[in-house]
Amino acid sequence: MAQRKGNYTILFDDPPSVCASSAVGGKKEAEGPLGNMFDMTSDDSYFGESSWEKAESRMQKDAVNKALEKANFSNAEIECIFAGDLLNQCVGSSYGLRDLGIPLIGLYGACSTMAESLTVASVFLESGAINKAIACTSSHFCSAERQFRYPLEYGGQRTPTAQWTATAAGAAVLEKGDTPPFVRAATVGTIEDLGIKDANNMGAAMAPAAAMTLKRFFADTQTNAENFDLIITGDLGKVGTKLLRELMQQDGYHLEHAHTDCGLMLYNMEKQDVHSGGSGCGCSASVMCGHIFPLMRKGQLNDILFIATGALMSPTVVQQGESIASIAHLVYISSQKTGGRVS
Amino acid sequence: MKMTPEEYDRLSKKASPNSPSGKNITMAFLIGGLICALGQALSLLFQNNGMDKDTAAAAVSVSLVFLSVLLTGLNVYDNIAKVAGAGTLVPITGFANSMAAPALEFKSEGYVLGLGAKMFIIAGPVIVYGISASVIYGLIIYLFKLY
Numbered sequence: 001m002a003q004r005k006g007n008y009t010i011l012f013d014d015p016p017s018v019c020a021s022s023a024v025g026g027k028k029e030a031e032g033p034l035g036n037m038f039d040m041t042s043d044d045s046y047f048g049e050s051s052w053e054k055a056e057s058r059m060q061k062d063a064v065n066k067a068l069e070k071a072n073f074s075n076a077e078i079e080c081i082f083a084g085d086l087l088n089q090c091v092g093s094s095y096g097l098r099d100l101g102i103p104l105i106g107l108y109g110a111c112s113t114m115a116e117s118l119t120v121a122s123v124f125l126e127s128g129a130i131n132k133a134i135a136c137t138s139s140h141f142c143s144a145e146r147q148f149r150y151p152l153e154y155g156g157q158r159t160p161t162a163q164w165t166a167t168a169a170g171a172a173v174l175e176k177g178d179t180p181p182f183v184r185a186a187t188v189g190t191i192e193d194l195g196i197k198d199a200n201n202m203g204a205a206m207a208p209a210a211a212m213t214l215k216r217f218f219a220d221t222q223t224n225a226e227n228f229d230l231i232i233t234g235d236l237g238k239v240g241t242k243l244l245r246e247l248m249q250q251d252g253y254h255l256e257h258a259h260t261d262c263g264l265m266l267y268n269m270e271k272q273d274v275h276s277g278g279s280g281c282g283c284s285a286s287v288m289c290g291h292i293f294p295l296m297r298k299g300q301l302n303d304i305l306f307i308a309t310g311a312l313m314s315p316t317v318v319q320q321g322e323s324i325a326s327i328a329h330l331v332y333i334s335s336q337k338t339g340g341r342v343s
Numbered sequence: 344m345k346m347t348p349e350e351y352d353r354l355s356k357k358a359s360p361n362s363p364s365g366k367n368i369t370m371a372f373l374i375g376g377l378i379c380a381l382g383q384a385l386s387l388l389f390q391n392n393g394m395d396k397d398t399a400a401a402a403v404s405v406s407l408v409f410l411s412v413l414l415t416g417l418n419v420y421d422n423i424a425k426v427a428g429a430g431t432l433v434p435i436t437g438f439a440n441s442m443a444a445p446a447l448e449f450k451s452e453g454y455v456l457g458l459g460a461k462m463f464i465i466a467g468p469v470i471v472y473g474i475s476a477s478v479i480y481g482l483i484i485y486l487f488k489l490y
Contacts, residue, residue: 155421
């Protein structure tokens with residue numbers, strides 16, 4: 001059974017295995033430094049569909065089908081799928097997955113959804129309620145722009161702190177098994193808000209949430225940054241990364257040598273005009289499912305902390321003058337099923 | 344360490360780069376100026392071909408609006424605006440773009456509730472406050488002329 005460790009952390013006794021994963025991406029993502037990690041990419045930002053929302057659903061469906069194919073499972077073998085996205089009412093997931101016939105638990109954690117879905121899936125698996133699950137999420141630049149910002153062809157200028165919503169999806173198949181990597185622990189975040197109101201500076205809004213969750217994990221497990229090969233945040237971008245490191249440093253944790261951010265990895269920061277970096281559920285989902293999990297399976301990375309950060313705002317509340325509430329969930333993933341510093 | 348919103352505001356301002364104003368203002372001046380020069384050239388051209396000054400002015404507006412909408416439809420306008428900023432926003436081209444862009448974007452929700460309803464989503468406030476301001480301006484002129 002899962003156990004509590006400290007005040008916030010859940011340890012898994014029989015850690016679920018991430019036995020297969022897949023990533024789907026758009027054209028810009030395929031042209032980025034991690035372009036080769038994608039199982040499928042499309043030069044057409046509509047992915048052959050007739051609207052941006054349908055395109056996003058298509059990506060999520062493709063990611064799940066690809067992950068199932070890699071795991072060699074049929075739809076019927078998956079007992080539950082944990083999915084979410086950025087669109088109103090999470091239609092990216094529900095319409096993408098409606099033909100699959102797999103029980104669905106819809107999640108909303110904004111860009112923290114990948115860590116959230118891995119956590120919830122792991123708890124379900126650990127409890128014995130299910131034996132095979134999928135965690136997946138997606139985002140699409142065009143569907144996010146029209147919902148949160150301006151029409152695509154509108155001639156506006158972006159500020160240097162703005163981030164670029166990734167057109168990408170990631171899906172991970174989890175089971176009770178022995179294929180590395182394993183989800184060993186999770187820390188569910190609290191809602192943090194230090195008063196940032198600029199919707200073009202999500203990194204600054206989300207950094208305090210990431211710092212809080214990370215500090216709680218370190219305190220609960222009596223570890224620090226040196227105990228892990230990699231600490232990877234979801235989509236803090238340049239500004240959020242700088243702020244996270246400063247916030248951690250104030251409490252004596254030095255991340256400089258172990259930390260990176262999916263939003264800084266997905267695009268070429270000099271050439272691809274993404275300002276502060278990538279963002280969106282699909283950003284961390286595709287980097288984790290397409291790049292990090294395969295590296296762990298090959299044994300090139302052993303112990304990592306994945307902290308996905310989400311801004312829980314809507315355009316309506318921001319227009320009403322509210323600040324941007326944020327959340328960050330952490331999962332500790334290891335290539336070893338037992339042992340190590342956290343147990 | 345517990346941080347107050349004020350302390351964090353200072354920290355985040357320090358970490359957030361400012362917009363490159365020097366570059367933005369220069370590009371806005373150059374490209375905005377170029378659009379205005381194009382307008383002037385068209386005006387002269389129309390007048391040389393027999394239009395009176397007022398008709399030529401209206402014809403210039405129509406031409407610039409047409410060009411702006413055409414470039415918006417060809418996915419070019421936003422790429423120019425990314426560099427030009429206020430240079431493409433302030434002239435009548437910006438107004439045309441702000442109506443053409445949502446019209447294209449929201450076509451997927453249908454011609455009535457999508458395109459028709461959402462077309463003014465950006466230009467709407469400009470029209471509302473533009474007309475309101477002109478009414479007030481008219482009233483002031485009227486009052487001054489009374490005495």
